[in-house]
Amino acid sequence: MDSPVSQPTVVALSLLLLALYLARRALLGKRRNYPPVAGTMIHQLLNLRRLVDYQTELSHRYRTFRMLTPTCNKVYTVDPANVEYILRTNFSNYGKGRTHHDVLQDLLGDGIFNVDGDKWRHQRKVASFEFSTRVLREYSTGVFRDTAAELAGIVAASGGGGERAVDMHDLFMRSTLDSIFKIGFGVSLGGLSGSSQEGAAFARAFDDASEQVLCRFFDLLWKVKRVLNVSSEAAMKRSVRTINDFVYAVIDKKIEQLGRDQHEFAKKEDILSRFLLEREKDPGCFDNKYLRDITLNFVIAGRDTSAGTLSWFLYVLCRNQHIQDKIAREVREATTGDGDRAVGIQEFTSCLTEGAINSMQYLHAALTETLRLYPAVPIDVKRCFSDDTLPDGYEVKKGDMVTYQPYPMGRMKFLWGDDAEEFRPERWLDDHGVFVPESPFKFTAFQAGPRICLGKEFAYRQMKIFAAVLLYLFRFEMWERGSTVGYRTMLTLKMDGPLYVRAIPRRA
């Protein structure tokens, strides 16, 4: 991708923004204590390909700073006191806001991800309850185990004992979509096996729509294009229709099942069925569109995030073989015990009990360390609803965009010490090797406060099961020794290409 704007334009526009800013400051006097200006939107556009590293450089200089734009102020912070303030102390003054909602509306609708206020509170309450139930926990563990076993089978077959390159990024994307879709809707997509054409069409449309929706953030004309139904917006419409057709068909089928035998249905364990049962108790509390939104939001929330994290995790382990071996050892000790007895995939996954998973503290630390350096949501923006002062004394105005920055935060020496940029799972463990959590306002990969990630425990369980199965069976190396991968600037920290690895069976 070429730079979207030419150098002279950049200089001219930057100067213009700066002039406007200086003029406004001269007129208003320096009454307000705004955060220091670190650059303009143009600088961000120029650095788009390495945006989060650019943000990190600026954050080394200023813990809180501002970027000039023609419309609102964009404020960025890595200060945990500010993070706590916007995510908890003054939670109600910072939210998703209108623009965000409009951009994501076609895909996310009024799902939990995309709403503030009462609509959010209601979904959060119902979903938190469901997520804490034993039913959903056990069901999802079963799904994760089955999917991990299927994934391992594919790695074994296509990797040919280390003879052929395997793209683990692609396999993680497909397997996490399969598992979260099954948990959300109670239906197999068959993305890993490629067994269902409809499922494959849904998966493709889902990936396309996630990218298309992102283009809107950079396209001032997207609303016009949508009305005219042209170019990117025509494609968006097609993707959304494919998604909706598929999802509503599932919902209709469920409602039919529910009508046939309510008693039998009450045993169903997926999220959609749980919400349908909730609706039986309180008819009219949500319509089918709302059901679609709620369930699809879970799929969106839980897919790219865990697939991305697993990919970065494996990437880091390829570059740190001693850490990989240490995890493999821990996994073996927590499951099959004695070293040499080789067990099949099925027998191994049945050893992955809740107790065994919980005892994998080093693996837990390594995943957390991955999220510290490669947080799935690298920067996270909130809209400020009315004028306010942050704990560090800087003021923010109504309409400003206030962003806390997990990726830059993970690399700050003032937060993590001189080895902040080093991958060191041990930093999360106490003297007995037990995982010790950090303040969520300092380790912000899951957000914090009332809207902290609802699927955090889910995500760890899934990632631990996938990691355990893969590392028990294989030793991974980069296909091309010493090669590196980069990221794409998206809502999530996505790898910019395939992750080709060599998967060498650990046991003959």
Ligand code: HEM
């Ligand atoms: C490594 C994996 C994951 C990471 C790093 C992660 C991170 C996050 C972050 C940063 C947010 C806040 C987004 C925002 O409001 O701006 C969030 C929200 C959320 N996450 Fe996760 N997530 C992960 C996996 C999951 C999974 C597997 C699920 C579901 C099964 C899930 C469900 C949710 C939901 C429902 C919300 C919205 C909560 C609310 O707005 O009240 N997440 N997550």
Ligand SMILES: *[C@@H]1O[C@H](CO)[C@@H](O)[C@H](O)[C@H]1NC(C)=O
């Ligand atoms: C938009 O255009 C596409 C063709 O590009 C067409 O298939 C679709 O039906 C149109 N949608 C609407 C709502 O007009």
Ligand SMILES: *[C@@H]1O[C@H](CO)[C@@H](O)[C@H](O)[C@H]1NC(C)=O
């Ligand atoms: C939260 O923000 C509002 C609106 O700006 C402000 O009036 C109020 O003092 C803040 N609340 C706290 C707890 O600081």
